Amino acid sequence: MTASTAHLVSAYGPPTAHALEPTRPDERIQTLDILRGFAMFGVLWSNLNDWYGAVDETTALDRALSWTQQWLLESRFYTLLAFLFGIGFAMQILRAESTGQDVRWMYMRRLGVLLLFGVAHGMLLWSGDILTGYALMGFVLLLFRGLKPRGLLVAAAVMLLVVPWIVAALFAVFHVQMIVPPNHTTASWIYGHGTVSQVLAVRAADYLDWLGRWPQQVYPPWVALFILGLFVGRTGFVQHLSERLGTVRRAFWIALAVTIAGVLCDLYLNKWWPAPRTRAADFAEMLTRTPRFLVGRLTGNLSTWGMAAAFASALTLLAHRPGWSKRLAPLAATGRMPLTTYLGQSLVCTMLFSSYGLGWYGSRGMTGFFVLTLVLFGAQMAASVWWLERYRFGPAEWVWRSLSYGARQPMRQAA
Numbered sequence: 022m023t024a025s026t027a028h029l030v031s032a033y034g035p036p037t038a039h040a041l042e043p044t045r046p047d048e049r050i051q052t053l054d055i056l057r058g059f060a061m062f063g064v065l066w067s068n069l070n071d072w073y074g075a076v077d078e079t080t081a082l083d084r085a086l087s088w089t090q091q092w093l094l095e096s097r098f099y100t101l102l103a104f105l106f107g108i109g110f111a112m113q114i115l116r117a118e119s120t121g122q123d124v125r126w127m128y129m130r131r132l133g134v135l136l137l138f139g140v141a142h143g144m145l146l147w148s149g150d151i152l153t154g155y156a157l158m159g160f161v162l163l164l165f166r167g168l169k170p171r172g173l174l175v176a177a178a179v180m181l182l183v184v185p186w187i188v189a190a191l192f193a194v195f196h197v198q199m200i201v202p203p204n205h206t207t208a209s210w211i212y213g214h215g216t217v218s219q220v221l222a223v224r225a226a227d228y229l230d231w232l233g234r235w236p237q238q239v240y241p242p243w244v245a246l247f248i249l250g251l252f253v254g255r256t257g258f259v260q261h262l263s264e265r266l267g268t269v270r271r272a273f274w275i276a277l278a279v280t281i282a283g284v285l286c287d288l289y290l291n292k293w294w295p296a297p298r299t300r301a302a303d304f305a306e307m308l309t310r311t312p313r314f315l316v317g318r319l320t321g322n323l324s325t326w327g328m329a330a331a332f333a334s335a336l337t338l339l340a341h342r343p344g345w346s347k348r349l350a351p352l353a354a355t356g357r358m359p360l361t362t363y364l365g366q367s368l369v370c371t372m373l374f375s376s377y378g379l380g381w382y383g384s385r386g387m388t389g390f391f392v393l394t395l396v397l398f399g400a401q402m403a404a405s406v407w408w409l410e411r412y413r414f415g416p417a418e419w420v421w422r423s424l425s426y427g428a429r430q431p432m433r434q435a436a
Contacts, residue, residue, distance in 0.1 A: 050259060051346060051350075053105060053356070055340050057355075057357075058357075060101045061366075062394070063098030063332075065366050066391065070086075070090045070387060071149075072147070073381070074383030075386055080386075080388065086387035086390075090387070096325045097328045104247075104253075107249060107250020108254040111253070114251075124166075125166075127425065132156045132160055134425050138421065143224075143228035145224070146371050147370070149227075149231065150228060158240055162244065162248065181242060181319075186315065212375060213375075213376055213384075216377075217377050220375055220376060270338060276331040277331050278327075279324075279326070279330070282324075282327075286320035286324075287324055290317060290320055296317065351405070352402065358417070362401055362405070412432050412433055412434060413430070414432065
């Protein structure tokens with residue numbers, strides 16, 4: 022038994038001999054659920070601001086919320102979710118190791134079902150789906166499952182600093198260029214006023230277009246975050262958080278310093294090193310342009326990842342203060358059923374903003390989105406608490422697990 026497996030066994034009890042099964046409620050680490058729930062709140066708020074046709078800011082509160090979107094919300098919560106995804110994979114590996122089993126085939130079935138969810142979600146409900154990307158990059162994470170902690174850190178650095186060069190070179194060599202995105206004004210009008218078939222057609226086109234732009238821009242950093250989560254999970258850190266709060270406190274201050282450095286770089290980089298305004302014509306020109314592109318991405322990651330880490334460490338410290346575990350329980354409930362929470366947000370927003378619903382698209386501002394976030398997420402927390410008092414999984418999680426394990430999972434809580 023490895024040291025990491027020993028950590029898991031000490032946290033969860035002795036291994037069992039039966040086949041792999043879903044994590045039981047009493048096996049969950051509440052802090053991870055709290056972080057997941059907090060990420061789902063941020064995802065809802067940020068997505069409303071970005072994807073549903075916000076009108077121009079007219080009040081001081083609108084402008085303050087717009088600043089919040091740019092510097093505190095944008096991409097921070099997808100970053101946190103990607104990191105938690107890696108930790109979750111590490112927990113699956115360690116649970117499998119504790120029973121002497123191979124996690125690969127079960128993990129791939131889970132990803133396959135998640136991919137189906139993602140495609141349906143992106144085509145039918147919301148074109149900005151992240152489930153598809155998480156599923157596809159989750160398969161890549163399998164390649165790193167056997168690395169030791171130091172090897173995982175090296176792999177994450179390579180994925181963040183080297184792989185984008187390789188992807189950029191392949192794009193240049195094979196002349197991979199995405200077509201110009203569809204006219205945004207027309208698409209916005211269709212979302213707000215078009216027929217059901219027109220809305221579905223535009224949504225499918227947006228989903229496929231957005232998905233095609235991810236390999237160069239999003240996938241390598243996501244895999245790096247997955248690997249870092251796998252690193253943290255493998256070291257046994259999360260299983261003994263209450264004993265590592267000093268480290269978490271130091272991580273908060275480091276994350277805050279990294280965030281400030283990244284923001285300053287973002288603000289002044291274009292003055293120090295102006296970005297080219299035209300596309301690269303050939304491979305040689307691409308090599309001269311790529312450093313500026315990658316440095317810009319790296320400084321952006323500093324502020325984004327730093328802020329996500331600051332959020333996570335601050336909330337972890339708060340969750341371990343006396344009395345706060347109970348206060349944060351509703352947030353943890355949404356984190357126990359994140360797939361249901363995420364899909365539910367898209368379903369409600371589609372019915373509110375699409376032409377076949379209330380037709381709010383392009384008619385709400387930052388303040389309206391903020392109020393809607395508080396109301397909708399508050400309702401989701403209450404519903405999650407009610408549901409999990411009666412059932413083991415969220416509805417979408419139950420379908421996901423039943424299909425992944427090839428058997429109908431017990432749904433109701435034991436008496």
